[in-house]
Amino acid sequence: MSRKPIIAGNWKMNKTVKEAHEFVEAVKDKVPSADLVDSVVAAPFLALDRIVADSKGSDLKISAENVHFENSGAFTGEVSPVMLEDLGVHYVIIGHSERRAMFAETDETVNKKVLASFAHHLIPIVCVGETLDEREGGKWQTVVKNQVTKAFAGVPSDQAVDVVVAYEPIWAIGTGKSASSEDANEVCAYIRETISGLYDEATAAKVRIQYGGSVKPATIGDLLAQSDIDGALVGGASLDPESFLALLEAVKG
Ligand SMILES: O=C(CO)COP(=O)(O)O
Numbered sequence: 693m694s695r696k697p698i699i700a701g702n703w704k705m706n707k708t709v710k711e712a713h714e715f716v717e718a719v720k721d722k723v724p725s726a727d728l729v730d731s732v733v734a735a736p737f738l739a740l741d742r743i744v745a746d747s748k749g750s751d752l753k754i755s756a757e758n759v760h761f762e763n764s765g766a767f768t769g770e771v772s773p774v775m776l777e778d779l780g781v782h783y784v785i786i787g788h789s790e791r792r793a794m795f796a797e798t799d800e801t802v803n804k805k806v807l808a809s810f811a812h813h814l815i816p817i818v819c820v821g822e823t824l825d826e827r828e829g830g831k832w833q834t835v836v837k838n839q840v841t842k843a844f845a846g847v848p849s850d851q852a853v854d855v856v857v858a859y860e861p862i863w864a865i866g867t868g869k870s871a872s873s874e875d876a877n878e879v880c881a882y883i884r885e886t887i888s889g890l891y892d893e894a895t896a897a898k899v900r901i902q903y904g905g906s907v908k909p910a911t912i913g914d915l916l917a918q919s920d921i922d923g924a925l926v927g928g929a930s931l932d933p934e935s936f937l938a939l940l941e942a943v944k945g
Contacts, residue, residue: 695900697916697943698856698923700732700755700817701930702785702904712739713746718933720750729943730923733930734785734817737771744780755783755817758791761804773812784809785925787843788819789862799842806843810851817856817925818843819904820883824863832861833882840886849891853898857883858925864905866927873911876903877918884920909938916943 707715712735723731734755735743744754760770776784786809787802802818809816820839822832836859844852859879864871871879880901888896903915904925915921929935 695898695922696728696730698730698732698900698902699912699939699943700730700734700783700785700856700858700902700923700925701936701939702734702757702788702925702927703736703931704757704790704927705736706931707735707739709739709742712736712743715933715936716743716746716752719937720747720752722937723751724940724943726751726753729940731940732783732817733936734783740776740779740781748780753782754780755785756781756814757785757788759784759786759805759809759814761801761808763808773808773814776814777812781814783815783817783856785817785819785858787839789821789860789865793862799839802839802843803845806855807846810847810854815854815856817858817902819858819860819925821860821862821905827861827863832879836879836883837886840883841890844887844890849895852887852891852895856900856902856923857887858902858904859883860904860925866906868906870906870908870911871903873914873918873921876905876915877920880918880920907939909935909942912939912942913945 732753734757763774786805791797806816822835826835884896900922902923902925903921907924907926908929
């Protein structure tokens with residue numbers, strides 16, 4: 693089963709609109725063909741309008757870093773899927789561990805956001821992953837299975853194949869302490885097995901699963917060589933245009 697790799701930069705709370713624009717201008721004509729790899733940057737809401745326009749006609753696709761699950765209403769400070777669809781945004785990161793830990797994101801809100809994204813033609817990049825305590829306590833299977841199962845609740849199989857799952861062990865995010873490629877692959881394979889249990893093997897075989905957590909241009913090759921890792925969700929190393937392009941180049945091997 694060949695799945696197209698997907699490499700996504702997650703800028704988190706970095707870059708002004710001008711900086712985001714300059715980054716996209718620097719990389720948009722250099723990203724590899726979308727026949728080979730899906731190249732994505734996830735930017736703060738403020739920059740989305742500008743960089744969707746900047747990237748038009750190129751192989752770079754734009755993601756939001758969050759979305760609300762309602763279409764409109766009294767939700768001060770939130771951004772709806774209708775608004776993202778209207779801008780021409782392609783992807784949206786849902787349930788990043790920073791949002792789960794600091795902004796009260798739960799498995800239930802993650803699921804609502806996944807369903808709302810599909811209703812507005814946005815592809816969800818759903819983040820799952822265990823804490824260090826959970827890993828050391830031998831609980832990663834339970835945690836990850838639970839997060840995946842709840843995220844996919846109510847998603848029909850023809851949409852489930854389009855979900856991108858990002859396995860991001862919390863202890864590896866921004867720490868420089870990446871999971872070994874083999875350990876990361878073990879969890880990604882377990883995620884695929886979980887999806888197979890929810891749907892069937894054919895559906896699970898189509899779902900793309902990324903690894904995230906201190907991925908660098910020097911380490912991405914080994915990760916992508918693993919059987920169940922189909923890409924990466926990259927924080928720090930996606931902020932610099934050269935580094936971002938180096939991550940994408942690695943896909944070519
Ligand atoms: O959280 C991450 C991507 O979503 C990973 O961040 P780092 O690549 O900076 O560790």
